[in-house]
Amino acid sequence: PHTGASDLSFFLVMPVQRVTKYPLLLRKILENTPASASAYPALQAAVRAMAQVNANINEYKRRREVATKYNKAEHLTLRDRLARLNTHSIAKKTTRLSRLLMHEAGIVAKTEDKEYDDLEEKFQCVVSSVATLKENVASYLGHFEAFLSPTPHQRDLQMDEGPAQQYRHFAECLQYTVFPEFKRRLDRLVCQPLCSLSDMLVGPQQLVKKRLDKLLDYEEIQERKSEMGSVTYDEEAAMNTYLAINDLLVAELPQFNQVAVQLLGQILCSFSTLQRDLAAQVLHQAEKELEKV
Structure with a gap:
């Protein structure tokens, strides 16, 4: 009840790309299920499992976005590299180089x-x-x-x-x-x-x-x-x-x-x-x- 679903087939035919909606649906079902019902523990386990699935999907998407953004080798000409230089990028590279030199000199500890x-x-x-x-x-x-x-x-x-x-x-x-x-x-x-x-x-x-x-x-x-x-x-x-x-x-x-x-x-x-x-x-x-x- 109160889920907007007419029968069980509604859940079975939902496309895979909407799997992230399942935790919300299961939570709504759990809210409308008496705690004394025999299915209540199973519903609780299903809610936890789907929440974990959701977290795994989000983590996978985050990793894929990072890989797509950073794992391509860029073949830039000298002119392209010079065009990318600005105050912000120079400051960032200077800070990184300074930090790296401090690592090598033992002034600051490296992250192990x-x-x-x-x-x-x-x-x-x-x-x-x-x-x-x-x-x-x-x-x-x-x-x-x-x-x-x-x-x-x-x-x-x-x-x-x-x-x-x-x-x-x-x-x-x-x-x-x-x-x-x-x-x-x-x-x-x-x-x-x-x-x-x-x-x-x-x-x-x-x-x-x-x-x-x-x-x-x-x-x-x-x-x-x-x-x-x-x-x-x-x-x-x-x-x-x-x-x-x-x-x-x-x-x-x-x-x-x-x-x-x-x-x-x-x-x-x-x-x-x-x-x-x-x-x-x-x-x-x-x-x-x-x-x-």
Whole structure:
């Protein structure tokens, strides 16, 4: 009664996007249900459960908004960066730099968060490993190309048989069949996944960087709050932004690190397998030529 609903079907057909209305409906039903009714305890539990669902939805929305706002890398020109400079931004950056220097000098204590620090350390290890592997694969490909560039077997040696012709057949097979196929597989199974993994790291890297900036703001505002007893609306919003970014990273980094390490391991396995297959193909081709001797 008094809920504006004609029957139970009203509740069952309500769209999911209006799930935040459920706690209000359940509270209204609870208010109109006698405490002695057998359904009363179940209704109380339902009200608490839906209130928690509502809180989880709001928290998820808050984290998504933070991630959308801060996890995009900005590629700004020098002119764009200069255009963004104003008195407020310069003052903010100066305050952050001053705070950071005081941290390094030990004048003020850093905010300790062991859980986050451990997660960030693992994340930075993944970032470093991916960057190193990209450099190594690029170097490997460069040396590979340099190895293939000399083509003495294409010279007309005026020899129709013997070891020189066998070498020519062997080298041509490697250059035109074995090596091109290896490079195609290397690009598909190693280079492309590695670039995709590297792109995946950009968003979290931006959030980690932004968290440090917001942490410096947070500490400065906390210090001011302890001295003056209150903060402005904008300062309160800045503190909440830091807390939102920190909560998001603490919640998401464990799974992200795990998935990234798994992908990196799979890429390394693919790289090792490709090199093993290449060695087997080269050996097989060499044995075929030796059989002709």
